[in-house]
Amino acid sequence: MNSLNKRLSAEKRFQAYGLFAVALSMFFVLILMWKIFSTGSGAFVRTTIEANVFFNPDFIQVNQNSLEKELYRASYVALADDVVRQNHPNLNEEQFIKVREMYTRKFDYQLRDYLLDNPDKIGQSIIMKITASSDLDQIVKGNYPRDVPEAQRKINDYQLSVLDKLTSEGKVSSVFNFWFFTKGDSRDPETAGIWGAVMGSLYALIICFSFAFPIGLLASVYLEEFVKPGKVTDIIEVNINNLAAVPSIVFGLLGLGMLIGVIGLPYQVPLVGGLVLGFMTLPTIIIASRASLRSVPPSIREGALAVGATKMQTVFHHVIPLSLPGTLTGTIIGMAQALGETAPLLMIGMVAFVMEIPGGPLDPATGLPSQIYLWSESAERGFLEKTSAGIMLLLLFLIIMNTAAVLIRRRLEVKW
Amino acid sequence: MVEQVNSFAIKTKNVSVHYGNKMAIDDVTINFTKNDVTSLIGPSGCGKSTFLRCLNRMNDVIDSCKVQGEFLLNGVTDIYGDSIQVETLREKIGMVFQKPNPFPKSIFENVAYGPKIHGLASTQSELNDIVMESLNRAGLYEEVKDRMDDIATGLSGGQQQRLCIARAIAIRPEIILMDEPCSALDPIATARIEELINELKENYTIIIVTHSMSQASRISQRTAFFHLGKLIEHGDTSKIFTKPDKEQTNDYITGRFG
Numbered sequence A: 001m002n003s004l005n006k007r008l009s010a011e012k013r014f015q016a017y018g019l020f021a022v023a024l025s026m027f028f029v030l031i032l033m034w035k036i037f038s039t040g041s042g043a044f045v046r047t048t049i050e051a052n053v054f055f056n057p058d059f060i061q062v063n064q065n066s067l068e069k070e071l072y073r074a075s076y077v078a079l080a081d082d083v084v085r086q087n088h089p090n091l092n093e094e095q096f097i098k099v100r101e102m103y104t105r106k107f108d109y110q111l112r113d114y115l116l117d118n119p120d121k122i123g124q125s126i127i128m129k130i131t132a133s134s135d136l137d138q139i140v141k142g143n144y145p146r147d148v149p150e151a152q153r154k155i156n157d158y159q160l161s162v163l164d165k166l167t168s169e170g171k172v173s174s175v176f177n178f179w180f181f182t183k184g185d186s187r188d189p190e191t192a193g194i195w196g197a198v199m200g201s202l203y204a205l206i207i208c209f210s211f212a213f214p215i216g217l218l219a220s221v222y223l224e225e226f227v228k229p230g231k232v233t234d235i236i237e238v239n240i241n242n243l244a245a246v247p248s249i250v251f252g253l254l255g256l257g258m259l260i261g262v263i264g265l266p267y268q269v270p271l272v273g274g275l276v277l278g279f280m281t282l283p284t285i286i287i288a289s290r291a292s293l294r295s296v297p298p299s300i301r302e303g304a305l306a307v308g309a310t311k312m313q314t315v316f317h318h319v320i321p322l323s324l325p326g327t328l329t330g331t332i333i334g335m336a337q338a339l340g341e342t343a344p345l346l347m348i349g350m351v352a353f354v355m356e357i358p359g360g361p362l363d364p365a366t367g368l369p370s371q372i373y374l375w376s377e378s379a380e381r382g383f384l385e386k387t388s389a390g391i392m393l394l395l396l397f398l399i400i401m402n403t404a405a406v407l408i409r410r411r412l413e414v415k416w
Numbered sequence B: 001m002v003e004q005v006n007s008f009a010i011k012t013k014n015v016s017v018h019y020g021n022k023m024a025i026d027d028v029t030i031n032f033t034k035n036d037v038t039s040l041i042g043p044s045g046c047g048k049s050t051f052l053r054c055l056n057r058m059n060d061v062i063d064s065c066k067v068q069g070e071f072l073l074n075g076v077t078d079i080y081g082d083s084i085q086v087e088t089l090r091e092k093i094g095m096v097f098q099k100p101n102p103f104p105k106s107i108f109e110n111v112a113y114g115p116k117i118h119g120l121a122s123t124q125s126e127l128n129d130i131v132m133e134s135l136n137r138a139g140l141y142e143e144v145k146d147r148m149d150d151i152a153t154g155l156s157g158g159q160q161q162r163l164c165i166a167r168a169i170a171i172r173p174e175i176i177l178m179d180e181p182c183s184a185l186d187p188i189a190t191a192r193i194e195e196l197i198n199e200l201k202e203n204y205t206i207i208i209v210t211h212s213m214s215q216a217s218r219i220s221q222r223t224a225f226f227h228l229g230k231l232i233e234h235g236d237t238s239k240i241f242t243k244p245d246k247e248q249t250n251d252y253i254t255g256r257f258g
Helices: A004-046 A067-074 A078-087 A091-104 A107-117 A134-141 A159-168 A197-227 A232-245 A248-262 A272-293 A297-308 A311-339 A343-347 A368-377 A383-414 B047-054 B086-092 B107-118 B124-137 B156-170 B187-200 B213-219 B237-242 B247-253
Strands: A045-054 A125-131 A174-175 B008-019 B022-033 B037-041 B065-073 B093-096 B175-179 B203-207 B221-226 B230-236
Touching: A004 A045, A004 A383, A004 B008, A045 A078, A045 A134, A067 A107, A078 A091, A078 A107, A078 B156, A091 A159, A107 A125, A125 A248, A134 A159, A134 B175, A159 A174, A159 A343, A159 B230, A197 A232, A197 A272, A197 A311, A197 A368, A197 B086, A232 A272, A232 B156, A248 A272, A248 A343, A248 B008, A248 B156, A272 A311, A272 A343, A297 A311, A297 B093, A297 B156, A311 A383, A311 B107, A343 A368, A368 A383, A383 B230, B022 B047, B022 B203, B037 B213, B047 B175, B047 B203, B047 B221, B065 B107, B093 B156, B107 B156, B124 B156, B156 B187, B156 B203, B187 B203, B187 B213, B221 B237, B237 B247
Parallel strands: B022 B230, B037 B203, B037 B221, B093 B175, B175 B203
Antiparallel strands: A045 A125, A045 A174, B008 B022, B008 B065, B221 B230
């Protein structure tokens, strides 16, 4: 009886250890999430300053009859300066420079984009919410302290006084930052977006899938169903398993040496990135696919062979369709891993400053993780929240892909 | 018993089978008469299933398996010869397995698969007819006619096995091999299958491996007793079960060993 009590209390202790382990890991996950969300949520809003904009034809040298091309090429810098002067009258030159700094440097682009959409507004006045500079944005969001000596601040006393005046007039407001989801990278945090990196990663993943999935499937079907086991297949098997454990930067080196160096594919393009990620994902797909081929009961193969199907018909009509859920699950999990891989992208140059959103797999691009890495290296406080927001987006994509993998397995799984 | 050469569905002579170095069948000579049910009985591991699977070359997929001896289909075609392809052979010699193994597809697809790959139906309505007729012969049509598109693995065990029989006869074989077709079924489903085997022997030669001696005596006209890879005795079922020639056979059927 005594020994039974001992055994029962041992079980209770074991359960307590387990509970503690689970609670500890949950705690760390929560801390991580809290840190990312509290830092990153700021990236989804941006501060704007309301201003009266008069599209003075004298400054932009176009009129209502101008072509779109002319509207696009016109110089908006002088117009932007004029807007600042009109809204802050009686500034001396030094004050003007300080006030101009409160607005984004890309102010002129904002004016141009508006005019391209509304060419009839030439010669008219409108009220517009002009994006504030990142430093002002950080002050408004409370990320930069106001109560430190002026020399330690990026926003000086004069700018603060102007800001307070604008705030009291109700001209300072926060809007949802669509730019983060629609624009490419930028030197200025307030106009930097993640879309270029998302598209870069998307093209890379499409290449990765179209390269690795068919090759992985064919290789696994051949190894599992057709080839006679022997020394050679043993060696291949060991090598595939080893490849799955090779650090991703080695695949990056392979891409740099082979694809770029020997074959001569261009540097920093999603095509090369996708191929490298494909090399990396291939062993994962082969292992998952072989496991799921092996899980198809031999009785199904016998049933097909017994009605006179050839080996190939047996495999293609019955075995592959039945193994596909497992193969697809493995593929998606492998691709999710590839999406988060940074090292291979660094090796093949997909870590450069790219403003343009790539239009295809042969345009220079960054990927999501390398964009996050780039932003994390930037000094401006504004990029810190972009980094965390980028991580949030990356995690979101990973969660979506892994959920899809689970759903596919549940939906297509065959009940025997 | 004098019989014509062509009254044998399959003739075998001096058959030996090895798995690697292990002998599974040792010099077996046996002929299977047409439109009879022949039972292969014997203790576990006696080689009766191995022998059955040699008849439609299902052992081909096992690399270590070596088959020697003569196998003649209808007294003329060498089963292991170059003149016949294994797919054509299996079209003539169908097989039903121990555990029901319907494809996880619709009931219709299961039966239609064989005729489709062999091109037995040129139109959809012909295919429908073949499927209907096969299910009818397997005594399953009435039970499934309203749910032909349901997945076959949702049927009961006995229904699944009858579906597998329908799948086998859909390609119009001459011979049906059955490897313990009732061992995974309950007594009622077993009775249905036995009834079905009795009906099928009008049109097909049936060779069945069974563990149940009562089943062998109920359904078969001929019985062959295997022990340790050797064919001990082969003859009319009534004789084997009442007055066997060999003492070993007598010991087995009276339950003294095995």
